Amino acid sequence: MDFELNDEQRLFRQTLRDFADKEIMPVASEWERTGRYPAEFVERFKEMGLFGLNVPEEYGGLGADRVSYALAFEEIARAWLGAAGLFGPHSVACWLISRSGTEDQKRRFLPLMATGELRSGLGLTEPGAGTDLQGIITTAVREGDHYVVNGTKTWITNARVAGLLPVLVKTGTADRAHEAMSVLLVDTSTPGFSVTRDLPKLGYKGPETCELVLDQVRVPVENLLGGEEGRGLQQILGGLEIGRINIAARAVGVAQAAYDAALGYSREREAFGKPISDFQAIQLKLADMATEIQAARLLTYWAAATSQRTGGRVDMEAGMAKMYASEVAIKCSLESMRIHGGYGYSAEFVVERLYRDAPLMAIGEGTNDVQRLVIARSLVSGKGRLGW
Incomplete structure (x- = not known):
């Protein structure tokens, strides 16, 4: 049993940490406040290969192991959750294609996605279907060598910059809803594809989150993920599973940032002639957070x-x-705010941003109540077990 990172993972983490500390952290709060899109970070992520985390080396990607994948999101989110979103959904899209795509789809898309030249996201949620993906109503009707897609998607991160978007659609009318679901790889420059608005958000600023409409969008049959209809829900659930590791790692990063801010402030802030870190009430909070x-x-x-x-x-x-990680992020951001006192409520301190960012992780990639059901079903079915 080994709880240590290997040498390669430690070097990868240190590279990310240095970059986050020097280039992201100093500007994150100001860029978020002014609504500036972090285009500079996109270019740096391209140079670092982060868009290719989940792309196999044979297609030009990093082919990162899963722990390194988690490390990337933890370290970038520690500096700014929004920056992690620039390559978060993109990484899940890469996973979908590398795991479920045809060889032709892998050759056409993955090399461009690995470099960030072709960026992506996930087109799943609809105004009437979020947690219950089987409730989507976006349709894809085959006409010759194309599918004609009609529907609306919402809460789509990176929709304005994505050149390719995996979109969950209904391709049939099977009695069992999941058997009628497929994923189409949609070229966003296709006529009929439009981003209608950016959604206002409490936090998670930086990357855009949008509503989009597909009106008679024609998608070539060869862009059906995996080349087989009716596999869409299984493909997406496998991708969301990897996405949840991504979200958990981001939550750890946000929680760590909240703790770092609280610890630093408690050492500097004095009350009754001594640092507040000397008070037992503060020490108990710090111990629980850590x-x-x-x-x-x-x-x-x-x-x-x-x-x-x-x-x-x-x-x-x-x-x-x-x-668990998302609940810890919420708790730590609030506890950090309490340790900061009135300053924690000020936009001049980072903890205010962390407090707004943290709740997203309890909602995104399946709410935490859904996760409890997933966990319980795994245990009851015998597929999941505790221990090593």
Whole structure:
């Protein structure tokens, strides 16, 4: 049993940490406040190969192991959650194509996605279907060698910059809803594809999150993910599982940032003639935060390492990591704000941004109540077990 990162992972983490500390952290709050799109970070991520995290080396990507994948999101989110969003959904889209795509689809798309020249996201959620993806109503009707797609998608991160978007659609009328669901790889420059508005958000600023409309969008049959209809829900659930490791790692990063801010402030702020870090009430908060963050981090690395080791589904492990880490991020951001006192409520201090960012992780990639159901079903069915 080894709880240590290997040399390659440690070097990768240090490279990311140095970049985040020097280039992202100093500007994150100001850029978020002014609504500036972090285009500079996009270029740097391209140089670092982060858009190719989930692209196999044979297609020009990093082919990163799952723990390194988690490390990337933890370190970037520690500096700014929004910056992690620039390549978050994109990484899941890469995973979908590399795992489920045809060889032709891999050759056409993955090399461009690995460099960031072709960026992506996920077109899943609809105004009337979020948690219940089987409730989507976007349709794709085959006409010759094309599918004609009609529908609306919402809460789509990176929709304005994506050149290719995996879109979950209904391609049939089977009695069992999931058998009628497929994923189409949609070229966003196709006539009829339009981004109608950016959605206002409490936090998670930086990347745009949009509503989009597909009106008679014609998608070539060769862009049906995997080349087989009716596989869409299974493909997406496998992608969301990896996405939950991504979200858990981001939550650990946000929680760590909240703790770092609280610890630093408690050492500097004095009351009654001494630093507030000397007061037992503050020490108890710091101890709880540090313990829970480390537990969340270990859960996240465990889920990632299990995914890497088994090569199969890790619904329970990823669900546990995402659920617990996101709750820890919410708790730590609030506790950090309390330690900061009135300053914690000020936009001049980073904790205010962390407090607004943290709730997203409890909602995105499947709400935490859904994760509890996923975990329980894994345990009851016998597919999931505790321990090593």
